[in-house]
Amino acid sequence: MFRKLAIDLVVPTAVYYGARAAGLSQLWALVLSGVVPALRVLWSVITERKVSGLNAFVLGAVVLGFAMSFVTGEPRVLLVRAAWGTAAFGVVMLASLFFKRPLLHSMAMLVLPEDKKRVWTENWEKYPAIRHALRGCTAIWGVIFLADTGIRVGMALTLPIDLVPVLDDVLLVVLLVVLVVVQRVYSRTIMRRAGLRINGVHVSQA
Numbered sequence: 001m002f003r004k005l006a007i008d009l010v011v012p013t014a015v016y017y018g019a020r021a022a023g024l025s026q027l028w029a030l031v032l033s034g035v036v037p038a039l040r041v042l043w044s045v046i047t048e049r050k051v052s053g054l055n056a057f058v059l060g061a062v063v064l065g066f067a068m069s070f071v072t073g074e075p076r077v078l079l080v081r082a083a084w085g086t087a088a089f090g091v092v093m094l095a096s097l098f099f100k101r102p103l104l105h106s107m108a109m110l111v112l113p114e115d116k117k118r119v120w121t122e123n124w125e126k127y128p129a130i131r132h133a134l135r136g137c138t139a140i141w142g143v144i145f146l147a148d149t150g151i152r153v154g155m156a157l158t159l160p161i162d163l164v165p166v167l168d169d170v171l172l173v174v175l176l177v178v179l180v181v182v183q184r185v186y187s188r189t190i191m192r193r194a195g196l197r198i199n200g201v202h203v204s205q206a
Contacts, residue, residue: 009172012036013165026161030078033165038063079156082168083149090145093138102138129194133187140182148175 012033019029096103105124109117123130151171155164 009169016165026075030075079164083152086145087149090142093142102135104138105134129190133190137183
């Protein structure tokens with residue numbers, strides 16, 4: 001996950017500022033920076049021999065952004081593309097609250113080892129507090145990502161263009177820190193009220 005974040009965020013930002021230092025226009029520098037995540041998606045499709053919904057969305061967003069920016073000739077159109085992903089993720093998070101299991105549950109099942117998956121599934125079925133905590137955390141993720149979208153759009157439309165790429169990366173780091181802290185406090189509060197344990201330690205003593 002962190003390797004993908006580095007490729008999709010840090011590398012494109014470095015490419016942008018490198019291109020600007022080489023004398024390219026803001027539009028072409030943004031185009032080049034957008035090629036990096038597109039190439040990663042294509043490589044993922046080739047190696048995994050399947051197209052995930054996320055990969056299709058990233059590739060579609062890049063292509064659409066390129067097309068719109070060349071039609072309008074406006075680099076700010078490409079800057080706004082950073083907000084599309086957070087908007088889509090926030091909407092999907094909130095929409096998953098109407099499913100049997102929220103998206104955070106599915107995301108955890110993708111990264112947990114097999115033994116932990118069984119424990120995770122058993123806890124989900126057995127404890128209402130865990131279901132409550134996961135649904136609440138999913139809602140928190142959705143709301144924060146939608147708020148992030150608004151901030152990104154505002155930055156893209158109002159701030160100096162050359163400043164926005166690095167601020168996008170800084171905003172993501174801040175977003176993740178806020179999510180971890182808020183989610184931890186919220187989930188531990190729910191567990192403590194239910195008298196449950198986390199990692200074998202009673203929540204009230206953690």
